[in-house]
Amino acid sequence: MTREGLAAAGEVLPAPPERIVHLGLGAFHRAHQAWYTARADDAAEWGIVGFTGRSPAMADLLGAQGGVYTLVERRTDSDRFSHVGSVVAAVPGDRLDRFVAAVSAPTTSVVTLTITEAGYRLAPDDGPDLTDPEVAADLELLEDAFAGRTAAPPRTVPARLLLALGRRALLHGPPIAVVSCDNLPSNGRRLASVLLGLAEAVSPGLERAVADGVSFVSTSVDRITPRPDQELATAVRAATGWDDAAPVVTEPFSDWVLEGEFPAGRPAWETAGARFVADLEPYELRKLWLLNGAHLVLAFGGLSRGYATVAAAVADDDCRAAVERLWDDAEQLLPRHVDVPGYRASLLGRFGNPRIEHRLSQIAEDGLTKLRIRIVPVALQERRAGRPARGCAQGIASWIAALLRGIDLPDAGRADVRRALGEPEPGTALLSLASEPLAADQAFAATVSAAVRQWGTP
Incomplete structure (x- = not known):
């Protein structure tokens, strides 16, 4: 299944421009944020560059399909099949050069994350857990990188994101919104605390640059999305005639509530059912x-x-x-x-x-x-x-x-x-x-x- 194949069959899903970067290209993101983006009234203006998390396999599977996949809404008595085309590039998570370039691009307006709770590496005070050996090692790598010294790629998500946001700030890129979509209370505030804590440990100037150039958005996300199995691909083939190597199955229910500012714009997610509130808690x-x-x-x-x-x-x-x-x-x-x-x-x-x-x-x-x-x-x-x-x-x-x-x-x-x-x-x-x-x-x-x-x- 590709965009070209769908177009030949009469279903046109043109690739929108790259304006969102997502980290954690798993089933939940594709059943939730990518689905909301594809259903927004201005979907043609917002393409997602998705980076995998722990396993790079999804980058190969989705990449071969031009980012298009089938979403199966599974009711108690029937299934509903639809094609989602908001993901325009699928990249292995270890391609740090591509991630930094994507976040640094002036056309990128939003970064979203689904990295699980453990991925934030939080200390009890919600700052970065510097007792974590990987966080401590990444801090040294960040110090080398921002001092212009040759450094190995950092391993933790907060360090990788800070490297990308710091490069964007150094390039005088426009302000950007970073949106946490993980199951953490006050997830945007906590992400800000981790990143700004790391940035301050590297240098006060980096902390100021990130604080001035990034809006941290908190969200509540809700849609039960189990891991797909091989039977799902078989069901998709039987129902649609398409061979899809990366389908997603989810429930009909979905909910997304957001609190925060988007200084460089955002998709009209509210037209797809999302809600923007003053008090998310x-x-x-x-x-x-x-x-x-x-x-x-x-x-x-x-x-x-x-x-x-x-x-x-x-x-x-x-x-x-x-x-x-x-x-x-x-x-x-x-x-x-x-x-x-x-x-x-x-x-x-x-x-x-x-x-x-x-x-x-x-x-x-x-x-x-x-x-x-x-x-x-x-x-x-x-x-x-x-x-x-x-x-x-x-x-x-x-x-x-x-x-x-x-x-x-x-x-x-x-x-x-x-x-x-x-x-x-x-x-x-x-x-x-x-x-x-x-x-x-x-x-x-x-x-x-x-x-x-x-x-x-x-």
């Missing part, structure tokens, strides 16, 4: 605490019970009850205008769609980082309010119980998790790893211990 917290928090409980609890997908786990009475209790805790902290009851009801329907095979193993990756962002903050606020936070305790316990069962949960913090599992009281050590204040809260710690037994351990 209630929307992002609703999504993080309800959807993403529930996903963690279903992943850890479901894997412990032998399930493979969200739909299977949410059909389990105990898993579903644990989700409802977590939601009860979170609902007490959210304002009424975001319609928590309606969102809860819609989530149960979305989770239960048996044709969206959202794998629990995928959700459980980097669980420690996700737990700290999605459940721990709710527990801390509930305890400060004098409430027991039993739903949060059961959610954290689902993670501990899965680890005590020996379930393999790939995690950027794997070394810390292994050390905790080797302690005389591993459950207590794991709770401390998730949150030292919660571990020091004797009443909450006792509730977690009881909940671990409820989940069942060997």
